[in-house]
Amino acid sequence: xxxxxxxxxxxxxxxxxxxxxxxxxxxxxxxxxxxxxxxxxxxxxxxxxxxxxxxxxxxxxxxxxxxxxxxxxxxxxxxxxxxxxxxxxxxxxxxxxxxxxxxxxxxxxxxxxxxxxxxxxxxxxxxxxxxxxxxxxxxxxxxxxxxxxxxxxxxxxxxxxxxxxxxxxxxxxxxxxxxxxxxxxxxxxxxxxxxxxxxxxxxxxxxxxxxxxxxxxxxxxxxxxxxxxxxxxxxxxxxxxxxxxxxxxxxxxxxxxxxxxxxxxxxxxxxxxxxxxxxxxxxxxxxxxxxxxxxxxxxxxxxxxxxxxxxxxxxxxxxxxxxxxxxxxxxxxxxxxxxxxxxxxxxxxxxxxxxxxxxxxxxxxxxxxxxxxxxxxxxxxxxxxxxxxxxxxxxxxxxxxxxxxxxxxxxxxxxxxxxxxxxxxxxxxxxxxxxxxxxxxxxxxxxxxxxxxxxxxxxxxxxxxxxxxxxxxxxxxxxxxxxxxxxxxxxxxxxxxxxxxxxxxxxxxxxxxxxxxxxxxxxxxxxxxxxxxxxxxxxxxxxxxxxxxxxxxxxxxxxxxxxxxxxxxxxxxxxxxxxxxxxxxxxxxxxxxxxxxxxxxxxxxxxxxxxxxxxxxxxxxxxxxxxxxxxxxxxxxxxxxxxxxxxxxxxxxxxxxxxxxxxxxxxxxxxxxxxxxxxxxxxxxxxxxxxxxxxxxxxxxxxxxxxxxxxxxxxxxxxxxxxxxxxxxxxxxxxxxxxxxxxxxxxxxxxxxxxxxxxxxxxxxxxxxxxxxxxxxxxxxxxxxxxxxxxxxxxxxxxxxxxxxxxxxxxxxxxxxxxxxxxxxxxxxxxxxxxxxxxxxxxxxxxxxxxxxxxxxxxxxxxxxxxxxxxxxxxxxxxxxxxxxxxxxxxxxxxxxxxxxxxxxxxxxxxxxxxxxxxxx
Numbered sequence: 001x002x003x004x005x006x007x008x009x010x011x012x013x014x015x016x017x018x019x020x021x022x023x024x025x026x027x028x029x030x031x032x033x034x035x036x037x038x039x040x041x042x043x044x045x046x047x048x049x050x051x052x053x054x055x056x057x058x059x060x061x062x063x064x065x066x067x068x069x070x071x072x073x074x075x076x077x078x079x080x081x082x083x084x085x086x087x088x089x090x091x092x093x094x095x096x097x098x099x100x101x102x103x104x105x106x107x108x109x110x111x112x113x114x115x116x117x118x119x120x121x122x123x124x125x126x127x128x129x130x131x132x133x134x135x136x137x138x139x140x141x142x143x144x145x146x147x148x149x150x151x152x153x154x155x156x157x158x159x160x161x162x163x164x165x166x167x168x169x170x171x172x173x174x175x176x177x178x179x180x181x182x183x184x185x186x187x188x189x190x191x192x193x194x195x196x197x198x199x200x201x202x203x204x205x206x207x208x209x210x211x212x213x214x215x216x217x218x219x220x221x222x223x224x225x226x227x228x229x230x231x232x233x234x235x236x237x238x239x240x241x242x243x244x245x246x247x248x249x250x251x252x253x254x255x256x257x258x259x260x261x262x263x264x265x266x267x268x269x270x271x272x273x274x275x276x277x278x279x280x281x282x283x284x285x286x287x288x289x290x291x292x293x294x295x296x297x298x299x300x301x302x303x304x305x306x307x308x309x310x311x312x313x314x315x316x317x318x319x320x321x322x323x324x325x326x327x328x329x330x331x332x333x334x335x336x337x338x339x340x341x342x343x344x345x346x347x348x349x350x351x352x353x354x355x356x357x358x359x360x361x362x363x364x365x366x367x368x369x370x371x372x373x374x375x376x377x378x379x380x381x382x383x384x385x386x387x388x389x390x391x392x393x394x395x396x397x398x399x400x401x402x403x404x405x406x407x408x409x410x411x412x413x414x415x416x417x418x419x420x421x422x423x424x425x426x427x428x429x430x431x432x433x434x435x436x437x438x439x440x441x442x443x444x445x446x447x448x449x450x451x452x453x454x455x456x457x458x459x460x461x462x463x464x465x466x467x468x469x470x471x472x473x474x475x476x477x478x479x480x481x482x483x484x485x486x487x488x489x490x491x492x493x494x495x496x497x498x499x500x501x502x503x504x505x506x507x508x509x510x511x512x513x514x515x516x517x518x519x520x521x522x523x524x525x526x527x528x529x530x531x532x533x534x535x536x537x538x539x540x541x542x543x544x545x546x547x548x549x550x551x552x553x554x555x556x557x558x559x560x561x562x563x564x565x566x567x568x569x570x571x572x573x574x575x576x577x578x579x580x581x582x583x584x585x586x587x588x589x590x591x592x593x594x595x596x597x598x599x600x601x602x603x604x605x606x607x608x609x610x611x612x613x614x615x616x617x618x619x620x621x622x623x624x625x626x627x628x629x630x631x632x633x634x635x636x637x638x639x640x641x642x643x644x645x646x647x648x649x650x651x652x653x654x655x656x657x658x659x660x661x662x663x664x665x666x667x668x669x670x671x672x673x674x675x676x677x678x679x680x681x682x683x684x685x686x687x688x689x690x691x692x693x694x695x696x697x698x699x700x701x702x703x704x705x706x707x708x709x710x711x712x713x714x715x716x717x718x719x720x721x722x723x724x725x726x727x728x729x730x731x732x733x734x735x736x737x738x739x740x741x742x743x744x745x746x747x748x749x750x751x752x753x754x755x756x757x758x759x760x761x762x763x764x765x766x767x768x769x770x771x772x773x774x775x776x777x778x779x780x781x782x783x784x785x786x787x788x789x790x791x792x793x794x795x796x797x798x799x800x801x802x803x804x805x806x807x808x809x810x811x812x813x814x815x816x817x818x819x820x821x822x823x824x825x826x827x828x829x830x831x832x833x834x835x836x837x838x839x840x841x842x843x844x845x846x847x848x849x850x851x852x853x854x855x856x857x858x859x860x861x862x863x864x865x866x867x868x869x870x871x872x873x874x875x876x877x878x879x880x881x882x883x884x885x886x887x888x889x890x891x892x893x894x895x896x897x898x899x900x901x902x903x904x905x906x907x908x909x910x911x912x913x914x915x916x917x918x919x920x921x
Contacts, residue, residue: 002272003728003809005279005319009271012320013264013327020328023321027212034218047297050523051497055433055515063468063475064104066431069131069138072164073097073150074417076124078157083118083125084110086158090127093153093160097129100145102138104130117422117463124421131166143167147410163402163414165517178235181661182207185243185654192247192650193254198333201250201325206242209317210235213310230303232662232670234310236677237607240658241285242314244651246322248618249274250333251647253326257334260342267323272725275319277617282315284546285610291538292606295531297524300599304606311610367641370695371634377695381566381687388683389569391576397529398485398595399521403427404668407591419483425460428484428518429477432496434504435511437472445507446474452503453478458492474509484518485595493522525598535602539609540565549715550617551624552707559696559704560620563688564612568605570687571680575600575672588675589664596672604676611655611681615648615689623697624705633702637694645690652685727799727806740803741765742843742876743772743789748798750788752780759784759908761798768803768840769902771867771877773849773890776908782880785908789878790845791815803841814843823847827855828863831870840874849881853889856896868898 012019047053059066075090077083083090091108098106106129109116117126132138143166150162182203189199214231253270257263289311292304326333334342370377403419405412418426432453439445450465453476464477478496482488493514500512540561547557575596577583582593623640627633659678663671697704707715735741749760759781766772776782787793788800791807791814800807802814819842821830827846834844846852856863870877881887884907894900 002276002725003806004813005275006268006272006725006728008319009268009275009323010264012271012323013267016324016327019320019324023208023212023317027208027215030212030215030219034215037219037222047299047520047524047527049296050520050527051513052515052520052523055431055513056520058433058473058511058513059431059475059515062470062473063433066130066475066477069133069165069168071103071129071131071146071162071166072414072418073127073129074124074161074163074414074421075127076159076417076421078159080121080123081157082122084122089153089155089158090125093149094127094129096149097146100142100149102132102142103146104132106130114464117426117461119421126418126422126426161410161414161417163411163418165402167402167411167414178658178661180664181658182239184657184661185239188650188653188657189243189247192251192646194335197329198250198254201322201329202243202246205246205317205322205325206239206314208321209242209314210238210310213238213306213313217306224302225299226306227299227303229669230306232667233303233603233673234307236659236662236670236674237285237307238310238314240655241282241311241611242317243654243658244614245278245282245314245318247651247654248278248647249318249322250326251650254333254335258338260338263330263334264327267326269725269729270326271319271323272728277614277621278315278318280546280550280617281610281614282311284542284613285311285607287542288539288606288609291535291542292602294535294538295528295602297527297531300528300602303599303603307607363642363645364638366690367638367645367694370691371637371698374695374699377691378699381692381695385566385570385683385687389573391574391581392569392572394580395572395576396485396580396595397525397598397601399524400597400668401428401484401517401521403483403485404592404594406667412591423460423479423481424483424486425480425489428489429463429479429516430489430493430496430514430519431516432476432478433511433513433515434474434507434509435472436467436474436509439507439509442467442471442474445509446476448507449474449503449509450476452499452506453496456492456495456499458482458488458495480518484521489518490522493519521598528598528602532601532605536605539605543609543613546613547616548707548711551620551705552712552715553624553705554707554711555700555704556620556624556697559693560613560616563616563684563692564609566692567608567612567680567684567688570683571604571608571676572601574679575676578675579672588671590668590671592668597669600672600676603673604680607677608680608684611677612684612688615652615685616693618651619644619648619689620693620697627705633704634698637697641690641694648685648689652681655681655685727809731799731801731804731806735804738765740768741801742768742770742803743878744799744801746799748788748795748800750784750793750795750800753783753787753793755780758796759788760795762788764906766876766878766904768874768876769871770904771871771879771893771897771902772904772906773879773881773893774906774908775881775883775885775887775890777882777884778908779882781908782882785906786845786847786878786880790818790820790843802843817842819844821846821851823851825851827851828866831863831866834870834875842875844870844875844877846877846879849879849883849887849889852879853892856889856892864893864896867893871897871899871902 073093075083075086077086087110091110094106094108097103107114109125109127114128116128118124131142146166147162150160154160186199186203189202190196193199214235217226217231217234220226249270252274253266256266256269261269286308289304289308293301295301331339402411402415405415415427432449434449436442436445446465446467450462453459454462458481459478460481461479462476463479464475467474480489480492496514504510504512543561543564544557547560548554551557578585578588578590579593579596585593619641622644623636626636626639630636656678659674659681662674663678731744743766745762745764747761747763749758751758757780774782774785784793788795789802791802791811794808794811802817805813807814819834821827821844867877881890886905890905894903897903
């Protein structure tokens with residue numbers, strides 16, 4: 001992968017203005033689609049298959065009057081007079097509301113069909129009205145018209161407020177907090193780079209990626225139901241990871257420029273090293289977010305996929321737009337001191353100026369402190385995180401209702417007024433439905449069902465108990481004693497559902513369901529809680545496998561997963577402190593305390609997993625690299641820490657600043673997620689990765705980097721830190737010295753195909769435009785050599801290069817350049833069918849020379865002319881021969897080729913140790 005990224009970086013730098021133009025067009029195009037399609041986001045949280053959702057779907061078809069979005073008008077007399085004294089103006093107001101386009105019905109609260117709810121002293125009333133369908137299905141102007149009518153009707157004698165679900169908005173409350181978070185990130189970047197110009201680049205790339213992602217979501221919302229919180233979550237994650245990923249690559253580029261590297265060469269190397277880690281880090285976040293499908297909840301799956309797409313787009317931007325911008329700025333990104341030195345020495349950096357870095361400073365002192373007595377450090381970290389995690393026991397989950405709206409908003413004012421005048425249960429009614437089609441006394445059955453519900457307790461009032469117009473379905477609107485998120489309300493829902501089978505048998509009715517927004521919220525929370533453990537196992541299991549691939553170790557993945565678990569506990573504990581205990585409510589703009597949004601834990605676990613693995617890779621991979629080169633376990637910890645800790649520190653601070661900016665939005669749906677992620681990143685970066693990790697590695701010593709041999713053989717090699725780049729750069733230097741070659745073998749050893757043993761070592765080169773005959777009567781050796789040259793076999797050691805592609809990283813690219821003609825295939829027809837294009841980097845492999853000889857005999861001179869033409873065009877042909885020495889077919893080729901010097905032979909022989917050797921001669 002590193003070699004491909006190296007070439008990608010150089011290509012993006014070369015095509016810099018075109019790449020910027022492409023991304024600009026994509027941004028404008030996505031904006032035009034979003035504006036043209038005019039989509040809207042959803043505030044509904046549907047869960048197919050749950051009782052609450054099934055009941056709501058049944059209401060929509062059999063009792064539509066209660067199925068749409070509800071609204072409330074709360075009327076309170078200002079002088080304490082009886083509400084009946086204002087009957088005329090209240091009736092007129094409800095009549096005006098009924099005429100608004102989008103309102104299904106607004107019955108007179110003084111009528112008998114749907115009487116309004118009164119408080120105990122008749123000084124206040126709640127009148128209900130129903131909209132046509134859900135939010136987004138009725139005209140957007142309906143909400144403004146209703147609020148205008150209510151404000152006009154408000155008088156000296158009567159205080160009037162509108163509230164209810166119809167006020168729920170799908171608009172995302174972005175504001176100054178998010179902008180401040182980005183500004184703080186810019187300041188951190190300017191401090192890291194000690195320059196303003198490079199600091200702007202990560203901001204630009206992150207905003208570009210997020211802008212395209214959010215505008216695309218807006219366009220998609222015209223045809224797909226997308227929850228409104230999706231855009232906020234995607235923007236928050238996209239900004240955070242987009243800035244961080246650009247920081248990792250750009251900081252590596254700046255370090256290389258400070259050592260005097262050429263600009264374009266440095267861009268390629270930066271992508272090959274840090275770009276590999278960015279891909280891995282982004283992949284972990286994407287997998288974790290897509291893994292939300294485990295919950296079985298459609299809206300959460302959509303949120304996960306949309307957020308994952310945003311993160312993936314951020315990775316693509318970092319790998320394409322970022323190197324293009326680095327190419328445009330060119331020398332301006334090189335530190336000023338280095339530019340001056342190079343200007344004084346004709347563009348070269350003096351040897352004594354290279355590699356001048358700080359000896360370590362605070363970073364070295366810190367890592368030595370935490371590893372001096374590693375066991376003590378580990379105990380202190382566990383105690384500290386344990387103390388922060390204690391409040392997790394008090395963390396309650398629920399779907400937010402209108403009581404979590406910002407203080408002073410119309411919906412929140414009405415919600416609080418209803419709770420004060422009537423009781424909290426009136427803000428969260430439950431709807432009990434039943435199929436009564438077999439009943440001969442619908443009214444009597446409804447009354448009996450009502451009495452049974454009251455007998456359960458925890459019921460404040462039965463607001464409505466009536467059959468529908470067809471008298472085949474009963475609906476009982478139950479007002480619980482507690483609010484929508486109170487434990488007593490949850491218990492009442494459970495009691496109603498447990499009692500339903502007995503009532504169905506007793507009353508001879510069927511399909512009793514408990515539904516309504518409150519019941520659906522409880523269903524969502526219960527289902528999410530049940531999915532939490534499977535999702536945690538999925539995430540932890542994934543982390544173990546991925547990190548085992550990267551670090552070739554068992555202890556490092558175990559330590560990383562445990563550290564991740566500590567970060568999650570700390571994040572949840574801090575969230576409970578803020579939203580359950582009320583700590584720091586003022587500075588964080590938190591308006592209400594109570595249960596947090598029910599999908600907070602699973603979202604935070606998924607996102608924090610990716611970020612934690614991100615920091616683990618950037619910090620520990622450098623330590624592993626140092627250990628592999630030196631074998632000094634303790635020294636590797638210190639050198640790896642001092643090298644990469646500053647970048648991880650800056651990245652974590654940027655993450656925290658972006659997440660903190662979203663906390664101040666005042667939107668309760670997002671605030672707990674932002675708080676948990678900010679605290680989780682802070683703890684993971686500074687407590688877990690920079691304190692616990694060095695201590696654990698110091699305690700384990702060399703054991704930390706060991707992997708059982710049987711497992712090491714079975715795990716694929718993942719080049720995250722760009723270790724394969726060294727081979728690419730070496731081959732570039734070799735090619736510059738020796739010229740380009742179609743095939744390069746240097747001490748190359750590979751396994752045989754179909755039997756035990758190896759082929760090699762093979763050493764030699766093959767120039768473009770040559771025809772090579774690989775001679776041997778050993779079928780296994782011949783098949784292995786041809787597969788090796790065609791990129792179908794990975795060498796176990798040595799160098800294998802086909803043109804500019806190096807094994808093992810570029811095996812797929814090698815295969816893409818090979819035209820393989822198997823034994824028995826029509827050679828002449830296959831050669832004639834080769835595309836008429838520049839074949840200078842193509843390789844043609846013919847398995848059996850006998851097939852070529854047979855075709856030549858049949859085609860006379862036509863085939864030889866075709867071979868001459870292919871070789872003259874620069875194509876390289878390798879033919880397998882079953883004969884040890886020179887065969888008649890080979891002699892014929894030598895005689896008939898226009899330039900016999902293009903013919904080369906390779907003889908594979910068995911060596912004394914029973915391996916197959918060979919040399920190009």
